Amino acid sequence: MECAARGRGTRCIGPPTRRCGSCGAVAYCSVAHQLSHWGDHREECARFEQQMRSANVLLDFPFTFFSEAMVQVHEKQETRCFFFVRQGLHQVGMWRNECHCGASVAASDCPRVIYDWNLPxxxxxxREPINPMLMRLSNWKDYYEWRCLPLHSPVALLLHWTFTIYHAVQLAAIRNATNGSSNKLYIHYLGPDKELLQLAVFGELRALFPGIQVHIDLVGPAVPQSRDGERINLCSYARCTEIDCPCKSSTENASLEVSNARNSAVTLQLHKGFYHERYREMKDSSPHLILAPNAGIAAYASWLPTIELIKEMDVPAIFSDYCEEAANLAANCISSVTGHPLGIPIQLNPFRQPMVVEDSSLFLPSYSNCFIFGM
Structure with a gap:
């Protein structure tokens, strides 16, 4: 957390311990910095206050690790590192980038795909679901009940990527690829980062879209140059730690094979660069959906030509961001480029990551893939 007036002329005199008395979302190192920042903060203060009042809604998770993962991390009583240490998952496999000490791990430093959950x-x-999916999944509790998982299982901390895809498909009302009239679903996935070390979790799309062949083009500057163009076929689920579990019958080589047409499979292809620079090269997979998780549209000028391209393509596009304020700023940017309001209004993602972001620049509660909206 930084002083909200940092860089405004005078140097900060200490940590930002003085929070705004109205909204409580920003903090300052001194009264002088608070006063100097009021001209800027005045416009956003009431908006922040409203967002802080609704913060408890964001804490509506069914998990038994609620206090450790949400409340204690947000109030700085706990860190993400300590949480994963207690779970036995600190700096292990797909979990490596979930805390600060793993932030420097580059995707190029790891195996192509890490296939293990490191969990029993x-x-x-x-493995395959015990029962078929009989209804649309609306929240994490639905999913855990369907997959017969206990509420202390931490898998939602990684599966939020997969379920943001699932939820985006529902929001965009993409029926032609999911109601039996077609067995293919093409998605362009923009700006992957942490996901590059967690690609095996996309294998769960096999269960979420049974009988559908899902192809995802992941496009972004964080893709290592050495992996540009790489193609990965996920024909099995990420594995558990038990040696005699049936999931071990699917070897890593089998997981990389292209499945036959009778089975659903998930195919990923990596592309380095910005979407507006690489789109013309992906003619083989005209998308049913464009998805940009944790997009940060207002923070990066590189989004402007991408938004222009999406407008021309006339394809459903879904975005997410960490907090409501970031989503509001993104909506303004999209409207200024397209000349139209959002087609899908800002709303809470029921499949957001159930662990608060500990390095937020504001006191506004933030979660990965927290708010979702679209054009």
Missing amino acids: SMLCPC
Whole structure:
């Protein structure tokens, strides 16, 4: 957390311990810095206050690790590192980038795909579902009940990527690829970062879209040059730690094979660069949906030509961001480029990551893939 007036002329005199008395969302190192910042903060203060009042809604999760992962991390009583240490997952496999000490781990430093949950079978979805999906999944509780997972399983901390895709498909009302009239679903996924070390979790799309062949082009500057153009076929689920579990019958080589047409499969292809620079090269997979998780549209000028391109393509595009304020700023940017309001209004993502972001620049509660909206 930084002083909200940092860089405004005079140097900060200490940590930002003085919070705004109205909204409580920003903090300052001194009274002088608070006063100097009021001209800027005045416009946003009431908006922040409203967002802080609704913060408790963001805490509506069914998990038994609620206090450790949400409340204690947000109030700085706990860190993400300590949470994962207690879970036995600190700096392990797909979990490596979930805390600060793993932030410097580059995707190029790891195997192509890490296939292990590093959890026992009772805590992870390592096999086909026991029962078919009989209804649309609306929240994490629905999913855990369907997959017969206990509410202390931490898999939602990684599966939020997969379920943001699932939820985006529902929001965009993409029926032609999911109601039996077609067995293919093409998605352009913009700006992957942490996901590059967690690609095996996309294998769960096999269960979420049974009988559908899902192809995802992941496009972004964080893709290592050495992996540009790489193609990965996920024909099995990420595995558990138990040696005698049936999931071990699917070897890593089998997981990379292209499945036959009778089975659903998930195919990923990586592309380095910005979407507006690489789109013309992806003619083989005209998308049913464009998805940009944690987009940060207002923070990066590189989004402007991408938004222009999406407007021309006339394809459903869904975005997410960490907090409501970031989503509001993004909506303003999109409207200024397209000349139209959002087609899908800002709303809470029921499949946001159930762990608060500990390095937020504001006291506004933030979660990965927290708010979702579209054009």
